[in-house]
Amino acid sequence: MVELENGHLRMFIRCETPERLLWESDSFDFGRSWTPARRGSLSNPGTKVVIYKIRDCYAMINNVCFPESPNRKNLAILVSKDCRIWHKKIDLAEVVDEELPSAIFCGHEKISQIAYPHGFADDQKQMLYLALDSVSKFFMVKVPYRDILS
Numbered sequence: 001m002v003e004l005e006n007g008h009l010r011m012f013i014r015c016e017t018p019e020r021l022l023w024e025s026d027s028f029d030f031g032r033s034w035t036p037a038r039r040g041s042l043s044n045p046g047t048k049v050v051i052y053k054i055r056d057c058y059a060m061i062n063n064v065c066f067p068e069s070p071n072r073k074n075l076a077i078l079v080s081k082d083c084r085i086w087h088k089k090i091d092l093a094e095v096v097d098e099e100l101p102s103a104i105f106c107g108h109e110k111i112s113q114i115a116y117p118h119g120f121a122d123d124q125k126q127m128l129y130l131a132l133d134s135v136s137k138f139f140m141v142k143v144p145y146r147d148i149l150s
Helices: 145-149
Strands: 002-005 008-013 021-027 038-043 050-054 057-063 074-080 086-094 115-122 127-133 138-144
Touching (some): 038 057, 050 115, 074 145
Antiparallel strands (some): 008 021, 050 057, 074 086
16 A cells, blocks of 8 residues: 555555456545455565655565466566556566576575565665565565666
């Protein structure tokens, strides 16, 4: 959930539908009431997403997928000015081979997913810090604001 303007909240809802899309709902009264949930446009295999406000942009950390392959092997940062049009995608992590994870990670432990991001945006250091979960192993990733905002 994110506050777009004073009192206007947008909630992104994970849902395991055949389309593999996030659903959305809006509140215009600080969360007292909500619009009916509607199908959104962002792919998601039914996993947690988080959104950070970074200057005048919103950065959503999301598992992106295809309907025919609803896995948790790709994690990306999606960037938007309004949480409606997502104009940029930054590939953050990918499980390339279950025995050999992507070069972003060290080691040869079996990794079947990379999901459940959690972190914080540090305006002073201009850095987004993220903890990523692969069930058996956890990773910390630092993303400079300039990569998100450029």
